[in-house]
Amino acid sequence: MKRQKRDRLSRAHAKGYQAGITGRSKDNCPYAATDSRSQWLGGWREAMADRSDGLAKV
Helix, strand or coil: CCCCCCCHHHHHHHHHHHHHHCCCCHHHCCCCCHHHHHHHHHHHHHHHHHHHHCCCCC
């Protein structure tokens, strides 16, 4: 059975979320393409909101 790769945009979002949870700056976004970059930043913003709400331990 073949393994399917996750959608690139959802992967960018997940990577952005992980970066935000660990406290990395949004300037460290590794994506240059507009769609991937916006997904990464969306994940980063979501993580920052979770951190401010106290949902993540730093």
